[in-house]
Amino acid sequence: MAKRKAVSIKDVARESNASLTTVSLVLNNRDGRISRATRERVLDAVERLGYRPSRLAQSLQSQRSGFLGILVPQLRHAFADVYFGELISAIQETAGENDYKIILDVANPRYLERSHHLELFRRHYVDGLLCLGVTNNDTYLADFSEDQPVIVVNNRVSGVDLDFVQCDYSEAGRIAAKHLCELGHKKIGYIHGATEVQTTADLRDGFEEVLDQLKLPLPESRAEDGLYTEEGGAKAAIALLTREPTITAIFAGNDKMAIGAISGLKRIGMRVPDDVSVIGCDDVHQAEYCDPPLTTIHTPIYEVGARACGLLLDLISSKAQVVRETQPVSLTVRKSTAASGKGRNGAVK
C-alpha cells in the first residue's frame, strides 16, 4: 500500500470552507468566538478526513515536547530488574495520566561522553528528566543547569545539589537493627551494596546507629560487599560465615542480595532462619515467594516513582521550585528471621 499523505489542518480548512485559524480555534476551543454553524462544519470535516494534529508541529510551536525522560544506569540488563521496573511502572502511569509520554535512555559511557544527557534538553527531546539508580560517581549530574527540570529518584548525590524524592533509608537501617536485636541476635553480619550509592550509606548509618546504642557495634570483619546481586549476596553470606562462624543473623542491603544470601547459606548447610536469620530491604514482589519467605523492610518504591513524576511535572509548570522529599518505610515480618539460638549452638557443622 502506498504511503498516503497525512491530512493537515489545511485540508480541513479547505474541506470545511473555513480558514486555518478557524479550524485551529475550534479544535482547541479557544473562547466561544466561533458560531455554532461554523463549528459543526469544521468538526464534520475533521471527522470525515480523520484529521489529527501533528504533535511535531504543535511541539515546535509550543516549545514543549510533551515527553519526560527516564535515565537509567547501564547495569547488566537494566530493565530486567524489579526495582527499576517498579519505578518505571509508577512513572509511566503518572506521566500518562497527565498526557505526557516517556522516553527511556540508558546512561552508558558512550552516551555520557557525547553529552547525550544534555542533548535531551538542548535538542528538545524532553521537558523534564528523572534519574534512576544514581550513584555518587555519577558526576555528570552536575552538568544540568538550574532551569532544566531534573529529579533524582530514590537517591541523592552527595555534593551535587539536585532535587530528589527518596525513601527513608536511615530509618530502614534502624528498623532492621532493632528487629534483629529484639530477636536476641548479638552477632550480626551485614551485606552491603555498592558503596558509592548514597542510600547505601544512609542505610548503614541507621543500622550502625542502633547497634552502637545497644553496645553491639559492627566490626569491619562482619561487613561484606554483595554487589547488589543475587550471586554477590550468596558469596558474601558464605564469606561472612566462613570468617565469623558465630554470626546468627544477616542484614542485606536489598532483597536480591538477601535472597542470594539465603541460597548461599543453604549451600554451606545452614538453615534459614533456624541457624541464621536473614533480613532484606525493599520488599520486592519475589520476597514473598522465596524459601523461606523473606522478612524485609518495605520501601514504598512505587509511591516514590509516582511522586517523583508528579513533582517533576510541577517543576516543569513552575508550580514548584525545589523538590526534597523523603517517604517513610516499614517492617514486613515473614519467615526468614527468628529468635536467636533456635538452631545450632554457635558453630558451623
Added chain:
Amino acid sequence: MAKRKAVSIKDVARESNASLTTVSLVLNNRDGRISRATRERVLDAVERLGYRPSRLAQSLQSQRSGFLGILVPQLRHAFADVYFGELISAIQETAGENDYKIILDVANPRYLERSHHLELFRRHYVDGLLCLGVTNNDTYLADFSEDQPVIVVNNRVSGVDLDFVQCDYSEAGRIAAKHLCELGHKKIGYIHGATEVQTTADLRDGFEEVLDQLKLPLPESRAEDGLYTEEGGAKAAIALLTREPTITAIFAGNDKMAIGAISGLKRIGMRVPDDVSVIGCDDVHQAEYCDPPLTTIHTPIYEVGARACGLLLDLISSKAQVVRETQPVSLTVRKSTAASGKGRNGAVK
C-alpha cells in the same frame, strides 16, 4: 535562573556572517560546495554559541520522529517483570545504536478506547512500533494499516496478519516432553499460562505432540492454569497433586510459574526433584538462583528483542517488506528434574 532562550540556526548565521542555508549545508555536510573558509567560520560560531539543532524542527521537516514505540500490555506491574525487562533492554540497546530513541506506552483499556495506539502513528509520535506481551484477545492490532511499521515481539496473533519475531515454542514444548520422558516420567502434569496467548498454544501443541507419540497423552485433569504468575504456579501445582497424587513431574509454561510450583510443592511437603520434577520455560536469570536451581528451556529473549528492533528499522527504511522469524530454543538442565522413582513411591505422604 531565567530561562535563557535557545540558540537557533539563525543566530549562528548572524554570528558567522553566512546565510541560514550555508549553515545548514555545513552542518549536514551536503556536497562539498562550501569553501573551507566559510565552513570554518560557521563551525566556529556553532562552537561559540553552543548551537544544537532542534530535533522538533528537524522532525517536522523530515517527517520522521526518530522514535520507536514499545507497547506493553497492562499487567499488574508491567515493567517489574524480567521477561519484559529483557526485551526492553534489547530493544533499547539496538535502537540506541541506530540513533533512535524509544517511547514506552502501556495499552490499558482507556488507552485503546481512545485509539492512542493509532495516534502513535497519526500524530507522528513514532516511526515504528514493537508490541510486547500480545494475546489473541488483542484485536486492536488489526487496526494498524499496512504502511505502518509494526512488529509483534515473541508472539503472534491468530487471525491477524502481522509481522513477528518469536522463539520456537512448539520446539520448546517438544524438548520439555522429551526430557521428562527420558527421565522415565509417565504421569506428567502441565501448568499453562493464559490460554489466549498464541505461544502458549504452540508450547502445549509441541508438548502434547511428543506425549502422544509416546502413548502418554495428557488428560485434561492433569492440566491447570497458573496465570503466568508465581502465586498461580504454586496454587496450580498444589491443585494438580491433590487431584492426581501420582504425578511425578510438572512442566510449567514459564519459569515464574515453575518457581511458584516448586514453592507450592514444598508447602504440601513434596521435595523437588526427589518427589516431583519441575521444568520451566524461559530460562530467566532467577532460574539459576532458586532452590533447587531450575531446569528449563532456554529461549533467546534478548536476541528476539534485538532482532525485532533491527527488523523494524528495516521496515521503516523499506529495506524489508515482511518480517516472519522464528528463533531456536534449547534445554538447560539444572537440579529441579531427576529420574522418576527416586523419592516417595507414588503417594503423597
Added chain:
DNA sequence: TAGAATAGATAAAACCTTTTACCGAATCGA
C-alpha cells in the same frame, strides 16, 4: 572578448501548528 561553465552563497518555499492583530458586518445606544 564574448559566451559558457563553475564555484560559492543565498532567498524562499515547505513541513504544520498556534496566536496575534486586524477587518468587515451587524447590532446597539444615544
Added chain:
DNA sequence: TCGATTCGGTAAAAGGTTTTATCTATTCTA
C-alpha cells in the same frame, strides 16, 4: 444616523529546520 460595540472570521507571523531554485561573481573556452 453616527459612532461604538460585538460578533464571526481571517491574514500573517512565528516556531526552527532542510531543500530547491536562483543569483552573482569568477574562471575557462573558443
